[in-house]
Amino acid sequence: MKLFTADISPNCRRVEAVLHHLGLFDEVEVHRLNMMAGEHQRDDLKAANPNLKVPTLVVGDMNLWEANPTMIYLSDRAGAEAFCPTDAKSRFEILRWMSWEVQHYNQAARDIAWETMVKPLFGLGEPDETRIEAASENFHRFAAVLDAHLEGRAYMLGDRVTVTDFAVGALSALALNPQSRMPLEGHANIIAWYQRLEAVPSWAMTAPARLMEAAE
Numbered sequence: 001m002k003l004f005t006a007d008i009s010p011n012c013r014r015v016e017a018v019l020h021h022l023g024l025f026d027e028v029e030v031h032r033l034n035m036m037a038g039e040h041q042r043d044d045l046k047a048a049n050p051n052l053k054v055p056t057l058v059v060g061d062m063n064l065w066e067a068n069p070t071m072i073y074l075s076d077r078a079g080a081e082a083f084c085p086t087d088a089k090s091r092f093e094i095l096r097w098m099s100w101e102v103q104h105y106n107q108a109a110r111d112i113a114w115e116t117m118v119k120p121l122f123g124l125g126e127p128d129e130t131r132i133e134a135a136s137e138n139f140h141r142f143a144a145v146l147d148a149h150l151e152g153r154a155y156m157l158g159d160r161v162t163v164t165d166f167a168v169g170a171l172s173a174l175a176l177n178p179q180s181r182m183p184l185e186g187h188a189n190i191i192a193w194y195q196r197l198e199a200v201p202s203w204a205m206t207a208p209a210r211l212m213e214a215a216e
């Protein structure tokens with residue numbers, strides 16, 4: 001397998017974490033690209049993913065792009081039933097929460113993080129407070145749904161970690177960093193779940209250390 005990936009990318013983190021979780025990471029030829037330096041503008045990545053985006057994973061003659069289906073494919077291929085259950089009800093739950101995180105919850109979180117973390121980190125100008133306020137309002141709307149879902153649950157689908165946690169929790173480290181100004185107040189279940197997730201070994205070993213260092 002060949003993985004095109006990047007540091008400080010929640011999308012890449014989730015795929016790398018799944019590879020660790022399944023014990024597959026040692027089988028991967030890793031190409032860690034510096035996106036800010038334009039290292040993703042390369043022919044071998046373009047051949048595997050015409051979007052020129054990471055994560056992109058080449059498995060035999062398959063080119064896998066889009067992080068969430070990549071995680072499901074890897075889990076199914078490994079027969080990781082506990083981590084990525086295949087019964088119809090669980091599969092619906094996994095896909096529902098993955099769609100939701102892309103479209104709503106993590107989209108709102110990304111809008112905030114762009115202003116508070118990414119712009120300062122890469123010298124892209126001052127955070128726009130109006131945008132932060134609008135995104136925070138949107139974030140609260142969906143965080144309330146997640147917080148209520150997590151009441152009485154250790155992880156997204158119940159008492160053990162699944163691929164759903166790596167998708168919905170993809171921005172956990174960033175959200176827990178005070179500099180992100182993620183409005184987690186009033187969402188105690190999300191904070192506790194993020195902290196539980198950060199303690200899962202395969203998730204912990206992909207923590208974005210460089211982002212944390214840069215933000216200090």
Ligand SMILES: N[C@@H](CCC(=O)N[C@@H](CS)C(=O)NCC(=O)O)C(=O)O
Pocket residue numbers: 006009010011012035040052053054055065066067068
């Ligand atoms: N929907 C894609 C998002 C991939 C994505 O946007 N990756 C970013 C890094 S986090 C990227 O490659 N950006 C480079 C670009 O857009 O040119 C996924 O889930 O994998």
